[in-house]
Structure formats: C-alpha cells, structure tokens
Amino acid sequence: MPLAAAALGLLLTQAAPCASAAAPDADQLLRQTFDNYRAKSSQSVVAMTIHRPEWERNLKMKAWTRGDNDALVRFLAPAADAGNATLKTGNDTWVFNPKLNQVIKLPASMMAQSWMGSDFSYNDLSKSEDLLTQFKHRVIGTATQDGHTVWTIECDPKPGAPVVWGKVTVALRDDFVVVQEIFFDQDMKPARTMTTDRIGPLGGRSYPLTMTMHPADAPGAWTRTETSDAEFNTSLPDYLFTLSNLQNPRN
Numbered sequence: 001m002p003l004a005a006a007a008l009g010l011l012l013t014q015a016a017p018c019a020s021a022a023a024p025d026a027d028q029l030l031r032q033t034f035d036n037y038r039a040k041s042s043q044s045v046v047a048m049t050i051h052r053p054e055w056e057r058n059l060k061m062k063a064w065t066r067g068d069n070d071a072l073v074r075f076l077a078p079a080a081d082a083g084n085a086t087l088k089t090g091n092d093t094w095v096f097n098p099k100l101n102q103v104i105k106l107p108a109s110m111m112a113q114s115w116m117g118s119d120f121s122y123n124d125l126s127k128s129e130d131l132l133t134q135f136k137h138r139v140i141g142t143a144t145q146d147g148h149t150v151w152t153i154e155c156d157p158k159p160g161a162p163v164v165w166g167k168v169t170v171a172l173r174d175d176f177v178v179v180q181e182i183f184f185d186q187d188m189k190p191a192r193t194m195t196t197d198r199i200g201p202l203g204g205r206s207y208p209l210t211m212t213m214h215p216a217d218a219p220g221a222w223t224r225t226e227t228s229d230a231e232f233n234t235s236l237p238d239y240l241f242t243l244s245n246l247q248n249p250r251n
Contacts (some may be wrong), residue, residue, distance in 0.1 A: 001034055007018045011199065020052050024139050024142075024151055026137035026138050026139045026151075026153045027132075027137050028137075029151060029153065029172060029176070030131065030132055030137055030153060030155075030170065030172075031132060031180060032176045033170075033172050033176040033177070034068075034129060034131075034232070035176075036175075036176040036177065036205055036206070036207075037178075037207075037208075038065050038068075039065075039203075039232035039233045039235055040066070040067070040232075040233050041064075041066045041067075041180070041232070041233060041235070041236050042063075042066060042203075042230060042231065042232050042233075042234075043062070043063070043065075043230065043231050043236070044062070044063050044226050044227050044229060044230035044231075045061075045063075045227070045228050045229040045230070046060070046061050046062075046063060046226065046227050046228070047060050047061075047225070047226045047228065048061065048088055048116075048118060048120075048223065048224070048225050048226075049223065049224045049226075050116075050117060050118045050119070050223050051220075051221065051223065051224070052154075052218075052220070052221050053220040053221070056115070057180055058078070059075060059077065059078065059081055059116070060076045060077040060078075061073055061074060061075045061076060062074055062076055063234060064069070064149050064240055064241075065191065066236055066240075068090050068129045068243060069088065069089065069090050069091070069129065070088065070090075070241045071086075071087070071088045071241075072085065072086070072087050072088075072240060072241055072245075072246070073085060073086045074110070074218070074249065075116075081116070082098075083096075084096065084097060084098065085097035085115070085246055085249075086115070086122065087241065087243070088122075089241050090104070092105065092134070092234060093106045093110075093111060094106065094243060094246060095124060096246045096247055098169060101247070103243060103246060103247055106122065110122065110163060111123045112163075112164040116185060118213075118223040119192065119213040119215050119221065119222060119223035120213050120223055120225070124194075124213070130154055130163060131168060131170070132140070134157060134161040134163050134231070135152070135155035135156060135157055135158060135161065135163070135167075135168065136156050136157075136158055137153050137155050137183075139151050139152070139153055139167075140152050140154045140155065142175065145173070145179070148169055148173040148174050148175060149173070149174040150172065150173050151169045151171070151172055151174075152169060152170070152171045153169065153171075153172070154167060154168075154169050155167060155168040155170060156167070157217045164185075164186075165183050165184060165185070165186075166184045166185055166186045166187065166188050166210070167184045167188065168182065168183050168184065169182045169220070171183070173199075173206075175205075175206040176206070177196065177199050177206050177207065177208050178194075178196060178208060179192065179195070179196045179199075180193065181193070181194040182194075182195050189216070190216050191215070191216050191217070192213055192214060192215045192216055193213070193214045193216070194211060194212065194213045194214075195211070195212050195214070196208040196210070196211050197210040197211065197212055197224075198210035198226075202227065202230050203230045203231055203232045204232070205232070206229065207230070208227075208231045209226065209227050210224060210225070210226045210227075211224070212224040212225075
C-alpha cells in the first residue's frame with residue numbers, strides 16, 4: 001500500500017491497538033495497515049526519484065485521498081511535468097496532460113502499468129484497496145524486528161479476480177506499517193519488491209516515510225518515494241475529486 005506516490009501511497013482512525021501476536025487475523029491486520037496509511041482522508045507532499053543506471057529523474061507531487069477509492073495526485077515539479085495529474089474515483093481512473101489540455105480515461109487493464117515512467121503502478125500511487133478486496137489472506141510467519149512484532153501475510157487472488165499478480169506477500173509491523181511487499185508473477189517468480197527504508201512519526205501515527213520499489217528484471221533500477229508532509233482525517237471539498245478540478249484545478 002505504497003504512495004502518493006507518488007504516489008504514488010499508501011486511517012479510518014488513529015492507528016489501532018496492536019493485534020494479538022498469538023492469533024492474528026490476516027484480514028484485520030491488512031485493513032488496519034491500509035487505514036493507517038490513508039485514514040478517512042489524507043493530503044501529502046511526496047518526492048519521487050526514478051533511478052536507472054544511466055540516469056535519474058526527480059519529481060515532486062501533492063496527493064489527496066478520501067475513503068477507500070478516491071485519490072488525486074498532481075505534479076508540482078519539475079516544470080516539464082508540473083500540472084500532470086491522475087484522478088481515481090471508485091473504479092474509474094483518468095489522467096490529465098496539461099500540454100495537450102486533454103483528459104484520458106484509463107482502462108482497468110492499465111492500472112498495473114508503470115505510472116509516469118516509474119516502477120510504481122497506477123494502483124500503487126492511488127493507494128488502491130485491491131489487495132484487500134481481490135485477494136484471500138493468511139499469516140504465514142511471525143518475527144521480531146526493532147522491538148516490533150512483524151507478521152508476513154500471503155495474499156492469493158480470489159477466483160476470477162482481475163489482478164495481474166500470482167500472489168503478493170506483505171510483511172507488516174504491529175504498529176501497522178508495511179516493511180516489505182513482494183509481488184509474484186503468474187509463474188510465482190518475484191517480479192518486484194517494495195521495501196520501507198525509513199519509518200517515523202507523521203500526522204500522529206507511525207508512517208512509511210521512504211519506500212523503494214525494485215523491479216526484478218532490471219538490476220540497478222529503482223523508484224523511491226519520500227513523504228515530507230501529511231495531514232490525515234481532514235475535511236476535503238467534494239470538488240477536489242472531479243474531472244473539472246482535474247483539468248482546471250482550483251487554488
């Protein structure tokens with residue numbers, strides 16, 4: 001439940017009390033982790049670095065989320081990308097290109113594709129809840145790390161679920177912060193790995209401040225998101241998550 005970033009990123013209340021280590025419920029753990037990441041609403045400022053062995057690109061964005069399915073991500077810098085934006089409402093996703101002054105609706109098949117040339121997908125940066133709703137979950141391991149209990153949860157697609165992954169494993173702490181996600185392809189080989197590199201207090205909760213996605217098929221390539229500022233459970237205007245605001249943002 002990576003970004004926004006840049007997104008892409010990653011609630012209903014403040015982080016809930018730690019779940020029991022003796023008999024954790026995988027569904028409940030994932031829901032509380034998702035809630036800790038998004039809250040009822042959120043707004044955040046995120047820097048994204050796309051790194052390749054030959055080059056590196058740095059971007060800055062602002063992201064807003066509301067409920068489980070509404071998200072808006074708008075680029076602030078660099079100048080060449082400023083104004084580009086992605087809006088997700090319910091099951092629909094649109095992108096806006098200010099140079100063309102054009103809004104395009106993305107088909108569901110593109111939600112797992114690269115977002116702005118990064119190693120994160122549209123689903124990652126809109127903090128999609130697909131992992132909660134389209135997969136079955138079970139705890140497969142328990143460990144201790146930095147004084148926290150860490151559970152590893154295996155997520156297997158439900159029959160007929162419209163997902164691209166063969167399975168996903170999620171390692172999360174007892175303060176409901178994801179420390180690692182591994183995404184497996186249909187041959188059950190790791191396709192990419194997301195690691196949380198820095199955790200700290202933000203908006204009254206423990207939060208994954210720095211996350212890095214590593215694609216398995218591109219050694220030396222990675223994309224990192226760093227959240228510098230965030231507010232949770234604030235009132236957001238309804239117009240924020242509209243096509244009109246996507247194309248003509250209000251101040």
